Amino acid sequence: KQEVTQIPAALSVPEGENLVLNCSFTDSAIYNLQWFRQDPGKGLTSLLLIQSSQREQTSGRLNASLDKSSGRSTLYIAASQPGDSATYLCAVPSRGNEKLTFGTGTRLTIIP
Amino acid sequence: KAGVTQTPRYLIKTRGQQVTLSCSPISGHRSVSWYQQTPGQGLQFLFEYFSETQRNKGNFPGRFSGRQFSNSRSEMNVSTLELGDSALYLCASSPPGDTQYFGPGTRLTVL
Secondary structure (H helix, E strand, C coil): CCCCCCCCCCCECCCCCCCCEEEECCCCCCCCEEEEECCCCEEEEEEEECEEEECCCEECCEEEEEEECCCCCEEECCCCCCCCCEEEEEECCCCCCCEEECHHHEEEEEEC | CCEEEEEECCEEEECCEEEEEECCCCCCEEEEEEEEEECCCEEEEEEEEEEEECEEEECCCCCEEEEECCCCCCCEEEECCCCHCEEEEEEEEECCCCCCCCCCCCCEEEE
């Protein structure tokens, strides 16, 4: 059974700093990994999807890396802004189907 | 393209009642998945439908059911509501092998 863990559960950093969010998974036989953002009481917004054949994926100030062999992914946010405050979730699909297993999330607060 | 829409956005019910939630996927997406999000359990997979057939099911009791129509719109039903069913219910649609696109969710409160 796939288990996905995100550490830390909460993180507060001053505006402008670079930061890294961590995601680990137990079953390395994944075919992709996704990072999502969730604002309070809202749905999920897809940020980045990394295929298993990729090591990195970039979108603007966001960079996600994937190391399947170690069961880890990181989300790097450069030059953080107050608008980046949200909960960030990583998720991996189960083999052969659309079911996503989510991590517990990291609640990020950017301090102006 | 319009995003995934869910109705209603908020719902208050009492224990023992039943509820039906609706999800309209992005045009052209045939897969629709449902998730339950609670503070204690996080995001948990309920079920997935593709071309009107349930393809996958999570570990939820039989009180939770769903269906998909020929236009890919989906509904989920919860019967005999319990306090613990209070949650944000999220629907997602996807084309094959691509990311899932989530709707804004339906906030269900059971009193």
